Amino acid sequence: MNAPFFKYDLFGDEISLVVAFAIGIGFGFFLERAGFGRARMLAAQFYFRDLRVLKVMFTAIITAMVGLFLLSRLGLVDLSLVYLTPTFLVPQAVGGLILGVGFVIGGYCPGTSCVSAATGRIDGMVYLAGMIGGLVGFAEIYPRVEHLVKATPMGQVTLAEQFNLPYGLLVFAVVLMALGAFLAAEWAEKVVGRKTPDPDSLLAPARPLAPVRRFAIVLVSLGLVAAFAGNPYRGAFARVDTKQLALDAGNKADHVSAVQLADWIVEGRNDFLLIDVRDAAEFAAYHIPGARHVPLAELTSDFVARNERIVVCSEGGIHAAQAWYLLRSLGFPAVYLLFGGLEEWKDTVLYPQAPPATAAPRDQVEFARRAAVATFFGGSPQTTGGAAPAATPALPKLAPPTPAAAPAGAPAGKPKKKKEGC
């Protein structure tokens, strides 16, 4: 099984919207079942009367966390492909405090207010209107606070990486912590909230082995397995589907021509990562604008997010081809190579040859376009009109091309739509 399915292109964007709707129905259904459509029930959390918010949230968190860990450890899911929101420490802490205050004032969070409004709660509808007002207000002041929103960036980082702890051990610790919190919550409900215990609870169930207690035992056992199960990420010893690799290599679907790559850069596309695997001196002397230097030896399983579209380039193409094989074996699903390498880049992008004067008008127009692209990258088109063409011209200086110099007709790069995250 290759999961996440969407990241392995098992279905496209259109189907993903159907999936989104279905998952949303499940989400909304259980939020309402839990009583999260009612502000008073949610707010009871903060007065120790009814700690459902804590119970529901942490049961959901540990269920998904343990499940995802085990599926990843069994090799069924590639954990590195699951989107992790990047951490911005201070804005997230401040945002969390504001959100918490908003929670106890308004009685809902964004997700629960949808369920509240859907079941007819007027305060939930007003809350949604208030949230839309807050979003508009935030957008209007955004240009002035953008630097604060993007302060203290730490990248996509898990607690395991940050504190250098084994992932599975943390999973177990979170399960134990959650169970401790549940016991404390039930105790607080009894003592502070004077609530009669639920017959199916941890602390005072109607019978000793109530279903919830059994569920807790299963979670702790699975957590204990996780603690000793090792690394959930797919390692350096990947299983290679040689047939698929051979097919991909054979049908040249993994090739990007120099002209195509140049067009991508001119258009400002930012959905791919250009990796240059030559040595440092060669890279310093010249590289394609935007390229990132990663020597072959540093192409490890975690050198970049697994779902990036990667284009590898080298001088001629042999090293790039080797890098392609390496990355594919490591489980990177979308790796392409720059066909012909930098040599081809020089010949066709930087110094394109003019067609003979007798060539068809279509070729002349195409050449004019190529000449504009060449100028964009600091090269120069080679005309055959005069005597023999000059000796190999010197490579252009590494000034990044300015968008203003983009050839006419090419759309200027706009920021790409944020694809994921809340």
Add this chain to the structure above:
Amino acid sequence: MSSPPDTSLPEKPHMNPYWAGFGLGLVLLTSFVVMGRGLGASGAFTTAVATAVHAVAPDHATGNAFYAEYLGDGTVNPLKDWLVFEVLGVFVGGFLSGALGNRLRFSIEKGPRISNPARLILAGVGGALMGVGAKLALGCTSGQALSGGALLNLGSWVFMLCVFGGAYAFAWFLRRQWL
């Protein structure tokens, strides 16, 4: 909700919180396995707001970096977005569950010691704060706390502790609204 909800039937009690949490966890796990991403809520409203502003004042929207990020490059309708469809599902799922439990009521959730207008004003103020907080934190309780929590995301756990911290610290001032 075209016809007025039938309030003659008694409301069914809510689900045991642990089992509701288990169901929610399975939905979240499904999202991870099928989509490679977690759940969300606030992002859909941001997309909707950005689209609405763009329709009224296109230049203003594209000139603002915040809106522009949610509008995309103009090749795809911004509303054809994963989170937008997911949140539409949340409304439908909530309605279905409410209908099955006889819990569809036009009513206002509040404690006995606060008037309806006061409660509605506080709901609006809370919503506005939530809008600001969620954008500052790159997500809300769904995207950050729930989804990021299950992924052991560093920022999500900091966020989650701060949400509880902020709410508990302020709860005393709001007691008349709820208790």
